[in-house]
Structures are given as structure tokens and as C-alpha cells.
Amino acid sequence: MFLQSKSSDAIVEVEDLETLFNPLKDKIHGKIQEGQEEQDPEPFAKQDLTFASGEELPRCWIDPNYRTAE
Template sequence: NDGHLVEVLSLKDLFDPFNSEIVGRLHYGEELQDPDKFGKDNLQFQSGEELPACWIDPHYRDDEIKRTG
């Protein structure tokens, strides 16, 4: 998110692929920032890795299920 750290306030929302947004707080400066909504499509780990597909795509296993079904 523009290179700033975001404190995720609800891990449940982060892990739920049906939620496209999380509530978090930007971390910069010394003042505690107000909570805000952030789209998961704009988030990544500090290492630069994208979020896992199972956190953002509710259909990430559809192909696998069709093959075994």
C-alpha cells in the first residue's frame, strides 16, 4: 500500500477470501492513525510477496474440485 505498513485489525477478514477489504491502520509517523478500509488487491507482504490465493480468491480450488469430482 504505497510502501507503508498496514496493521491488520481483523485477521479473520484477511484470511476470508469472500472479503475483498480489510480494516487496518497505516503505520507511519508517531501518531496512531485512525482505522481505515484497505483493498486486499493493494496489499502485499513486506518481502514483496503477494497475498496467498486462498486469502483473496474464493474460487482458487475450483479446477481441483472439478478434476476429482
């Protein structure tokens, strides 16, 4: 899955979707997609990621208290 970094507008390939979907994890490992060379994985805060359309990630992927918080 590809997401976009809010801070750099770079496209990020998510390495582990289970970590992305887990609200108890605040970071994912991914690879920036730039240039011809495969980039090394690096951590990205979920709060800094959006879908390529600009839509925010679902709250249930980010907030462990998404059912109780307003």
C-alpha cells in the same frame, strides 16, 4: 500482522485477521504505520496488499474460487 500497500509502500497493521483470511471479503481494515500518532483505521483492498518482503498474499485469502480457478 503487518502488510505493505502496493500503491503507497506504506506499512499497514491489519486489525482483523479473520477478515484477511476470508476469501469472501475483498477489503480489510487497518492502520497505516507512520509518525508518532496512532492512525485511524481505514479500509484497504486486499489486492493492493503484499507481505513486507514483496510476496503476494496467498490466493486462498483473496479468491473465493481458488480451488476451481486456474
